Amino acid sequence: MGRVTTRVPRTRFDVERGDSLVRPDTVAVEEPLEIRLGPDPLTTTMRTPGDDFDLALGHLLTEGLLHRADEVATMMHCTDVDEDGSPTFNVVELTLAPGAHLHERPRERTEAMTSACGVCGSASVDDVRTRSRFDTAADTLTLDPAVVAGLPDALRARQPVFERTGGVHAAGLAASSGELLVVREDVGRHNAVDKVVGAASRDRELPFAATVLVVSARASFEIVQKAAMAGVPAVVAVGAPSSLAVDLATEAGITLVAFARAPRFSVYSRPDRVTS
Template identity: 45%
Template sequence: MSHQPKPSVFPASIYKYQTGELVQSPDLLAVEEPLEIQLNFIANDEITERKVSVTMRTPGHDFELATGFLFSEGLIKSPKDIIRIRHCESMKKPEERGNVVKVTLRPHVKVDLQRLERQFYTNSSCGVCGKTSIEAIQLTGCPNLPIDAPIITADILLGLPTSLRNQQMVFEHTGGLHAAALFDNKGHLLAMREDVGRHNAMDKLVGSQLDNAEVFHRSIALLSGRLSFELVQKALTAEIPVVAAVGAPSSLAVQLAQSYGMTLVGFLRNERFNVYTHPTRIQM
């Protein structure tokens, strides 16, 4: 049996409080289901299978999510490291069907087993990222970003949230999803992904563009929520030089962006924004 895509919205009957009474009304909810990512690779001349991550996500673009996650965590360098990626259909429980992705790596790809064990633990325990310092990122070899490009005007930057909202079709129906989008410096939308998890939305976005990774180097990423350390780390791994969000950044996110030459913009809404690091890319 071939895999059938899972819906991203779920119909529900709710009660709305209106003019002093509860009125029954139809509604749509954002679907949230677990996704398990399994990795097949060669270790000690033997075929090895390990669970890498369990995350709660909105079904859709699962392969992009898995690819973007493996890339941002340093387990692969490019999509060419992957031989095959598929949904695992031989599941014991019907509800597990479509919720397990199996990724097979090429024989030459070396996998750090200790790092893999740590990654699965931290990603299956309440979403704790396990990275507590910028020094942990430095060990991955992320590059310093060139600080002279891209240049984006304040007017174009101010228009990005509206452009993003106009493309958030599932959010329009449910109000329950995060979004991550990639724009060029003229404000043209290049790609956008949605998910109940902000980290998953970012992984889906990165995974969708890895075949043309050069696009990251001249783009602006816009996030619909706040800027956490891990989201900045994922953007840094993809070498995205400008990251903006409608919400606030954390202190460690600002420190990471400052250290690697990334322009970080927060509170991008209502015709205003804050620039926390490297403002030279923003043209008045």
């Protein structure tokens, strides 16, 4: 498996003291991951190495290409090498189980996915607004305000790579009690979510009813979309929401919480689920 962090040189300047200090620093690794179905490329995304199978599986599920984890028969890292002849583990090749097939065509993109955005370069807005198979609006989830307020700190306590680098996002899937069931980190906020969905799908089938998606980043459109595709009825974000994220959450009946920093948070859709 590739490195999650690496050491780089750094020169730190202090304007008040008028000096500088040269010392190494630890940063998060960012490398491309190509996901292939057999020999055919599906997508390439920039990610932090690690949990690549979760990322590949979660991406296929949140894009609607697959409906269940057991539709995948095998996943393996291809033996690609860098210019020094060392394995990079930057290609995951999967095969489908007998009788399984892709339920959607891979989304057309004008460029490769970056770690900053999961839907950048999409061919059309209609393509972005993928319809979920799940009725998240009908989910009977209820959340205690104290549980909601405590989720960001609980997520922060399980971010070892962020602790070392300050350069990665985290996502977690939590039960209504606040227990974090799965946590993953990545330089890309959408990748972190895909890793969580992929990992969780190994133990339970979609939809992930009565659960909460917690993210260390802002509440962007792609985060809410991935929640809808996985059947998650609530999203809690540390950062701000975007207008399109609020629109989609309202349309899908997802409880969208943003600016979550204990003891306060703001709810932008379906506040009726938050009750003592």
